[in-house]
Amino acid sequence: MKLIKAIVRPNKVDDIKDALGKVNISGMTVTEVRGHGRQKGHTAIYRGKEYNVSLLPKMEIEVVVTDDLVDVAIQAIIGAARTGEIGDGRVFVIPVEHGYNIRTGERDVV
Amino acid sequence: MPVASPVIDRLNLMPTSKARDLETVEGRRMLSALLAAARQEFVADIQRGHGGTTAHARFSNRMDDLIRHIVAAAHSQTPTPVAVAALGGYGRRTLCLQSDIDLLIVFDGRIGRPEERFVKGVLHPLWDLRLTVGHQVRVLRDFDELERDNPEFLLALLDARLLAGDGAVFKPAQERFRGSSVECREQILEALLQLMEQRYLQFNHTIYQLEPDVKDSPGGLRDITASRVFASLVEWPAPPSPLDRDNLDSAEDLLLRIRSVLHLEAGRNLNVLTHDLQEKAAETLRYEGAQPQQRVEALMGDYFRHARLVGRTLERARRLAGPAGRDTTRVALGLNLELTADGVGFVDPQRAATEPASWLHAFEAAMDRGVPVSDQSLDVFQRQAALYKPADYLPTPADRQRVLKFLHPRPGLYARLSQMLDCGLLPRLFPEFQAISFRVIRDFYHKYTVDEHTLLTIRGLERLLSPDQPSRERFSSILSELRAPELLVLALLFHDVGKWKEDNHAEESLRMAQSMLDRLDVSPDGRQDVEFLIGQHLQMSRAAFRRDSDDPAVVRQFSTIVGTEERLKMLCLMTLVDIEAVSTETLTAWREELLWRLYVDTYNQLTLGYGDEMIQREQKAVAALQATRPPDLSEAELARFLEGFPQRYLALFDPAHIYRHARLSRDIHPDEVHLFVEQKDDVWELAVVTLDKPYLFSNISGVLSYFGMDILRGSAMTSPAGLVLDIFQFTDHEGFFRFNPSATPQFETLLQDVVAGRQDVTALLQRKESGLLHRRGPRRVAPIVYFDNEHSQRYTVLEIVAQDALGLLYRISRVISRHGCDVDLVLISTEGNKAIDVFHLTKAAAKLSEPAQMALKEDLERMLEEGYETH
Numbered sequence: 001m002k003l004i005k006a007i008v009r010p011n012k013v014d015d016i017k018d019a020l021g022k023v024n025i026s027g028m029t030v031t032e033v034r035g036h037g038r039q040k041g042h043t044a045i046y047r048g049k050e051y052n053v054s055l056l057p058k059m060e061i062e063v064v065v066t067d068d069l070v071d072v073a074i075q076a077i078i079g080a081a082r083t084g085e086i087g088d089g090r091v092f093v094i095p096v097e098h099g100y101n102i103r104t105g106e107r108d109v110v
Numbered sequence: 111m112p113v114a115s116p117v118i119d120r121l122n123l124m125p126t127s128k129a130r131d132l133e134t135v136e137g138r139r140m141l142s143a144l145l146a147a148a149r150q151e152f153v154a155d156i157q158r159g160h161g162g163t164t165a166h167a168r169f170s171n172r173m174d175d176l177i178r179h180i181v182a183a184a185h186s187q188t189p190t191p192v193a194v195a196a197l198g199g200y201g202r203r204t205l206c207l208q209s210d211i212d213l214l215i216v217f218d219g220r221i222g223r224p225e226e227r228f229v230k231g232v233l234h235p236l237w238d239l240r241l242t243v244g245h246q247v248r249v250l251r252d253f254d255e256l257e258r259d260n261p262e263f264l265l266a267l268l269d270a271r272l273l274a275g276d277g278a279v280f281k282p283a284q285e286r287f288r289g290s291s292v293e294c295r296e297q298i299l300e301a302l303l304q305l306m307e308q309r310y311l312q313f314n315h316t317i318y319q320l321e322p323d324v325k326d327s328p329g330g331l332r333d334i335t336a337s338r339v340f341a342s343l344v345e346w347p348a349p350p351s352p353l354d355r356d357n358l359d360s361a362e363d364l365l366l367r368i369r370s371v372l373h374l375e376a377g378r379n380l381n382v383l384t385h386d387l388q389e390k391a392a393e394t395l396r397y398e399g400a401q402p403q404q405r406v407e408a409l410m411g412d413y414f415r416h417a418r419l420v421g422r423t424l425e426r427a428r429r430l431a432g433p434a435g436r437d438t439t440r441v442a443l444g445l446n447l448e449l450t451a452d453g454v455g456f457v458d459p460q461r462a463a464t465e466p467a468s469w470l471h472a473f474e475a476a477m478d479r480g481v482p483v484s485d486q487s488l489d490v491f492q493r494q495a496a497l498y499k500p501a502d503y504l505p506t507p508a509d510r511q512r513v514l515k516f517l518h519p520r521p522g523l524y525a526r527l528s529q530m531l532d533c534g535l536l537p538r539l540f541p542e543f544q545a546i547s548f549r550v551i552r553d554f555y556h557k558y559t560v561d562e563h564t565l566l567t568i569r570g571l572e573r574l575l576s577p578d579q580p581s582r583e584r585f586s587s588i589l590s591e592l593r594a595p596e597l598l599v600l601a602l603l604f605h606d607v608g609k610w611k612e613d614n615h616a617e618e619s620l621r622m623a624q625s626m627l628d629r630l631d632v633s634p635d636g637r638q639d640v641e642f643l644i645g646q647h648l649q650m651s652r653a654a655f656r657r658d659s660d661d662p663a664v665v666r667q668f669s670t671i672v673g674t675e676e677r678l679k680m681l682c683l684m685t686l687v688d689i690e691a692v693s694t695e696t697l698t699a700w701r702e703e704l705l706w707r708l709y710v711d712t713y714n715q716l717t718l719g720y721g722d723e724m725i726q727r728e729q730k731a732v733a734a735l736q737a738t739r740p741p742d743l744s745e746a747e748l749a750r751f752l753e754g755f756p757q758r759y760l761a762l763f764d765p766a767h768i769y770r771h772a773r774l775s776r777d778i779h780p781d782e783v784h785l786f787v788e789q790k791d792d793v794w795e796l797a798v799v800t801l802d803k804p805y806l807f808s809n810i811s812g813v814l815s816y817f818g819m820d821i822l823r824g825s826a827m828t829s830p831a832g833l834v835l836d837i838f839q840f841t842d843h844e845g846f847f848r849f850n851p852s853a854t855p856q857f858e859t860l861l862q863d864v865v866a867g868r869q870d871v872t873a874l875l876q877r878k879e880s881g882l883l884h885r886r887g888p889r890r891v892a893p894i895v896y897f898d899n900e901h902s903q904r905y906t907v908l909e910i911v912a913q914d915a916l917g918l919l920y921r922i923s924r925v926i927s928r929h930g931c932d933v934d935l936v937l938i939s940t941e942g943n944k945a946i947d948v949f950h951l952t953k954a955a956a957k958l959s960e961p962a963q964m965a966l967k968e969d970l971e972r973m974l975e976e977g978y979e980t981h
Contacts, residue, residue, distance in 0.1 A: 010704065011658045032700035046710045047946060048896030048909045057704045087660060 001096040001110060002070045006061045007033065008081040008089040013059050019080035020063065023072045027110070029062040037090065058089060064096055066110055132183045132235050141176060145239050148172030152207055153374060159395045161370025162363040163204070170196070170203035173211065174273055177236075181274035184231025190219040192228060193280035194273050197246070201269035202335070204366060207373035208380070211236060212244040214270055218279045221249060242379070250279060253286040256294060261301030268298070268339060295343050299431060302339055314694050317417045318562030320550055324365045324372070325381040329417025331369070333424045334362050340427035354423045361416035367395055368413065383413070385552055411548045414559070418532050426452070426485055445471050455484030463490050466498045467505050469535060470512060473526050480522055488533040495534040500629060503539055510630045513539070517599040519589070521576075524569035531561060540603065542622040545610035557693040560609045567602045570687030571595075581702055585686055588679045588709075591941040597636050598680045601643035605688070620645040633791075634764070642677055643684055650685040654708040655701065668708065669715040673761030675939070678716060682709045716758070718901035718909070721935050721950045723757040731760045738765055743772055751775045754829030756935065762825065762837075767797075771835055774799040778833070781866040787847060787854050793822060793839045794847055800865060802832040807933045808923035809864045810836055812871035815917040816878065817857060818844045826936035838938070872924070875917065889913055891944050893974035897963045905934060905950035906958040908966075912974050914945040922947060925973050929966045931958065 008016060013030055020028065034055040044053050065073050074091055082088050100107050131137050148169055155165035174196070181194050197212035199205060215232065217225055229247055236243050246263060257263055267287040272280045287294075309326055313319060317329035325331045337358055371391045372380050383391065392405035397412070399405035429451070441449040446468060448457050454476040456462035462469070469491060476483045504510045517523070530536040537544040549560035558566060577586045589595060604626065608618025623644050627637050653659060653668045672678040685705060690697040725732060727749055735752075736745055751772040752759075763771070774784040774797060784799045798810055807826055814821055819840040826836040847853045863869040891913035898907040910922060919938060926933060926949060935950035953962055 009658055009660070011656055014656070032698055034700060034703070044707070044710055045714065045896070045898070047911050048894035049911075053707065057700050057707075083658065083661075085660075 001064055001066055001099060001108065003094040003096050004061075004063045004065060004070065004073055004077070005092045005094060006063075006077050006081065006089060007035065007058050007091075008061060008077070009083070009087065010057055010059050012081045012089075013061065015080040016061060016077050019076040020073060023069070023076050025063060025065055025069060025073055025076070027063065031060045031062075033058050033060045037087070056087065064099055064110055132180065137183070138235075138238065141179065141235055141239060144172070144176045144179070145241075148176070149207060152370070156207070156367075156370040156374050157394065159367065161374075162367040163359070165370065166205060166366050167203040169207070170200060170205040173200070173205055177211075177213075177232075178274045180232055180235045183235075184228050185275070187231050188217070188224040188228040190217045190221075190225055191276040191279045192217050192225070193275035193277070193283070194232065195270045195280055196273050197244075197270055198266040199269075199331075199335075201266070201271040203271075204331070204362075206366070206369050206379075208376075208378050209373075210242045210244045210379065212266060213246070213273075214267070215245065215247045216250060216253075216279055216283050217248075218250045218276070221247070248283075250283055253283050256287070256297050258297060258301075261305050264298060264301045265305065265335075265339065268342075269335075298339065299343060302336055303428075306333075306336060314557075314566070316558060316562055316566065317421050318414060318548075318559040320552070320557055320559065321382055321384050322413065322417070323382045324369050324413075327417070329361075329414075329421045331362065331365050333420050334358050334365070337420065337424040337427045340424070340431040343431050354426065357416075357419040357423050361420045364412065364416050368409075371395070407548070407550065410550060410559075414548050422485065422488075422532065425482070429482075443475050445475075447472060447475050449475075449479060449481065450484065452484040452486065453482035454479065455487045456490065459486060459490050462487070463494045466494070466502045467509060469503060470509070470516065473530065474512065474516055477516070477520070477522050477526055482525065483529050488529060491533040491535045495538045498538065500539055500541060503535075504629070507631055513630060514596050514600065514632070517596040517603075519568070519571045519575065519595050519599055521572060523572050523599070524565055527565055527568060531565065540626055542604065542607045542626060545622070546607055549609060551609060555692050555696060558691070560606050563691050564603060564606055566691035567605075567684075567687040568599055570690045571599065571602070571683065574683070574687075581699065584706060585683060589683055592679060592683075593676060594636060594639070597632075597639050598643065598684060600630075600632075601640045601647070601680070602684060602687070604640075605644050605647045605684070616645055616648055619647075638764075639677065639680065643680055646671060646681065647684055647688065650681050650705070650708065651689065654685070654704045659704065659708045659711065665708070665711045665715050666719075669712045669719075670757075672712065672716070673758075675713060675716050678709065678712055714901060717937055717948045718898050718907045720756050720758045721902045721905045721907070725752045725755050725757055725760060727753070735760075735765055735768060740769055743769055747776070748772050751833070754831060754833070755827050755835070758825075759827060759835075771797055771799065775833060775835075781862075783858065783861050783865050785854075785858055785861065787857070789847070790839070792841065794819070794842050796836075796838045796840070798834075798836045798838075798861070800834050800836075802828050802834050802932075803865075804932075805924070805927045806834060806865065807836065807936060808920055808927050809871050810861065811838070811923055812875055812917075812920040813857070813861050813864050814838060814840060815920045816860070816871065816874050817846050818842075818916070819846075820916055821919050821938060822940045824936070824938040826933065826938075828932075828934045836936075871920075875920070878917075893971065895967050895970045895974070897958070897967065899957055899963075902950065904957070905952060906963065908949040908951055910945075910947045910949075910970065910974075912945050914940050914943050918945055919947065921973055922970065923949075925969050926951065926966065929953075929962070929969070931962075931966070 006016070010032075017028065020026070034057055036054060036056055042053055043050050045051075061077070063073060070093060074093070077091055098108055099110065101109055132141060151172070152161065152165055152169040155161050155168075177194065185192075193216045195201070195214040195216070197214050199209060200212050205211070213232070215229060229245075233243055233245060264287075270280075270284060270287070309332065310328055313323070313327050315328065317327065319327050323330060337354070341354070368383060368391050369381055371394045372383065372387055375387055375390055388406045388409060389402045392399075392402070392409040395409065397405040397408040399408055438451065442457070443449055443454065446457050446461055446465075447454055454472050456472065472483050472487050504513060527536065530539070531543075537547060543561065546560040546564070551560060556563065571589065574582060574586045574589050577583050592598065604619055604623040606615060606619060607622045608615035608620070611618050620641060623640065627640060632640060649668070649671055653664060657664045659665065669678075672681055682705065686697070686702070689701060732749075732752060736748060739745065739748055748769075752768075760768075770786060774786060776784075778784055778799055778801060780801050780803070782800060786797045788795055796814070800806065811821065819838075819842055821838050821840045824836065824838040826834070828834050842848060847857075850856070860869065864871045891911065893912040894910065896909045898909065901907055908926070912918065923933060931951045931953050932955075933949055934952060937948040939946045951958060958966070
């Protein structure tokens with residue numbers, strides 16, 4: 001099992017959800033986050049005054065999938081999240097030892 | 111009606127000697143049977159919908175019996191005199207099916223091993239019965255001083271009731287914690303207020319929760335207790351009225367009946383009336399309706415009405431328990447109004463009942479004085495409101511204007527509107543509001559009824575006046591810049607009235623707002639703003655959260671929807687408070703930041719980036735203008751006039767003004783000026799059409815300054831063909847236009863002369879300007895001169911923020927012209943004492959070079975620094 005963690009543009013969450021749904025991956029956790037990548041934010045100007053927007057609003061999507069679905073899931077996420085512009089985000093893949101269903105107590109069922 | 115229980119009757123008669131040994135199987139079985147029988151009896155009451163005050167009291171009594179058996183059995187463990195008392199809700203005999211058993215054990219002497227054995231003897235059997243016990247063990251001496259750091263215990267003691275043991279121990283303890291000293295009373299008040307504040311904060315200070323906690327929510331059972339405590343603390347002649355007592359008793363019965371269903375269904379101490387349990391409660395309590403949803407609405411309507419009464423009673427009791435409660439003075443306010451400790455009320459309520467037009471006066475007076483409208487007046491409104499039509503409340507145009515003025519955001523507006531809603535006046539003034547009264551929308555996010563959500567948006571706006579978080583200050587400053595914030599409040603009041611329907615509520619709200627706008631005679635400009643806000647109130651959150659607001663195309667599209675900075679500001683604030691009023695968790699810092707960024711990008715697009723977007727002959731808006739064109743304007747004439755002006759022009763002016771401007775452009779020749787001056791509310795508007803030439807903008811603004819006009823807002827546009835349209839809004843402090851019938855011709859003559867070069871405006875202003883410079887006083891706004899060469903492909907955009915002063919625009923534009931720059935577009939705005947001017951410039955038909963910008967910036971900054979006092 002792997003935990004796929006994607007940091008994406010806020011408006012891309014619905015597209016990613018749909019794309020994952022099409023490859024039969026339905027569970028996900030979505031969190032509002034702020035951060036910056038290589039572009040380190042940017043400077044905005046309001047009424048002639050500059051202010052630094054260093055932490056940009058992004059969404060973090062977490063999905064746990066079985067090993068055989070990792071590539072499919074990543075392609076779905078990248079395909080839906082990409083605009084080709086700076087700031088499209090990142091995808092990380094992290095190994096998961098075990099997962100439990102709290103209601104049933106089942107182990108390693110995604 | 112209570113159900114006879116033979117089991118309980120038999121157990122109650124059990125000899126004490128037999129009950130004494132509870133360690134035996136027989137003893138334990140006896141206690142289990144007692145508890146089971148008490149619960150069975152209570153459950154029967156609950157299932158019949160009768161689990162209210164009487165059933166709770168009976169269950170409490172049964173629990174008393176059980177505990178007395180236990181205490182009697184344990185009593186031999188200690189020689190020390192001891193008393194066991196019920197605390198809190200159990201003390202008040204409102205013990206519910208799954209409530210905790212709160213007990214106080216007081217010893218008259220030190221606590222040693224025998225006393226510990228006694229405590230165990232009491233608690234262990236209760237734990238064996240799987241009851242949750244909250245126990246407090248004290249010695250009598252502990253009550254010599256109040257436990258100030260334990261407010262819950264302090265209040266629970268007020269309801270302490272002796273269950274078993276030595277009355278001679280309990281009585282002195284009770285006398286001490288119920289002491290009538292001023293210090294004691296103040297401690298209790300402080301504890302109560304502290305706990306209330308904590309509790310109210312959890313619920314965002316509102317009664318109207320979609321899933322209320324019938325115990326803890328505002329208007330819930332704890333508030334009933336609080337009202338009674340406040341009332342018990344009042345020494346002066348202001349006891350709770352019989353009406354208050356009846357309200358509380360009736361509300362308590364309903365809330366207890368609901369709570370009993372929750373405890374029964376959940377099988378635990380659950381007091382939240384969730385959506386799922388609302389259906390069960392409505393069915394058990396026999397609410398009528400063919401469908402479950404109708405029964406739920408009937409239940410929730412009843413719940414909110416009672417909770418509201420509790421809230422009102424508590425507020426009154428709280429007020430009377432405070433220092434204001436002692437004030438018996440009456441201050442006459444005129445118009446049959448007076449100010450008392452209870453708030454603003456009527457001197458003659460009977461007369462007021464027949465004069466609905468006077469009711470708004472009571473709310474206005476209450477707002478002005480920062481006090482509520484008195485309960486007596488609210489009762490009058492509640493009884494009489496249904497007798498009158500909306501027009502009866504606002505019979506004259508002046509009355510209708512007063513409503514708008516009343517809606518100006520300021521501290522207390524939410525509280526007064528809530529009073530209006532509670533007494534039924536708001537839905538009479540605005541019958542459209544009735545459709546969302548107690549309206550429940552079930553979704554994952556909304557926590558309040560639609561009517562309350564609406565009022566909470568206005569509370570959000572009110573709170574922006576003095577923001578409690580640094581991140582809100584930026585929104586607060588937008589609010590302070592609005593020209594007519596009352597229009598935003600009016601739009602907020604109506605933005606969700608269409609939610610009585612399931613689909614497209616923005617469209618329905620807009621439809622419903624039409625009759626209100628007719629009734630209130632809202633000005634055409636104001637009406638358009640309100641219609642825009644209601645109809646488009648979801649657009650900004652869609653653009654900010656569901657689209658890529660980093661994409662310039664999204665910003666451009668959104669800026670086309672809003673059209674002007676004023677509407678952008680109103681829509682931004684509307685979006686902010688609308689999200690915030692959904693629940694306490696909805697408006698995260700993340701969302702706030704996204705919203706602000708969209709605001710800034712759109713503001714920049716509207717002010718810095720509008721110059722490149724020209725009106726297109728074939729666009730829809732132009733076709734619409736041509737379609738309604740008056741006969742005296744030819745199609746070609748109108749098309750020629752519009753050609754080359756920015757799109758923004760169409761967003762700024764309505765068709766009537768556009769046609770007037772087109773007429774002004776007719777037969778214009780070099781050095782000629784065609785103008786039109788009109789008064790719009792408190793300001794005057796000057797429209798000037800002429801042909802472009804150097805120093806033109808500076809000369810026109812100079813002539814306005816010469817006549818003492820304070821320029822507030824405006825815009826200037828130059829078409830590529832050289833046609834110039836300048837619009838200025840200004841205040842005429844000296845009354846030149848108002849009191850002088852020949853003002854316009856005089857003004858026109860001088861302007862013609864100045865534009866034609868026959869008069870030198872600089873020479874005319876020299877004496878005046880010098881005077882003005884000396885009157886400037888200390889500087890409060892640090893000047894900003896900023897150049898932007900990115901937003902526009904054709905222009906260098908110069909943005910200047912500076913302290914407003916008479917003649918400022920003239921001085922700025924003069925410096926610009928001296929540098930050989932052409933002023934093609936100008937936006938002028940004034941926000942408080944701050945002037946914000948944006949110029950689109952070219953020099954020799956190109957953007958300004960870096961050195962040219964530097965040189966101009968230096969001169970402008972020097973000019974802006976001149977004339978201020980230095981400290």
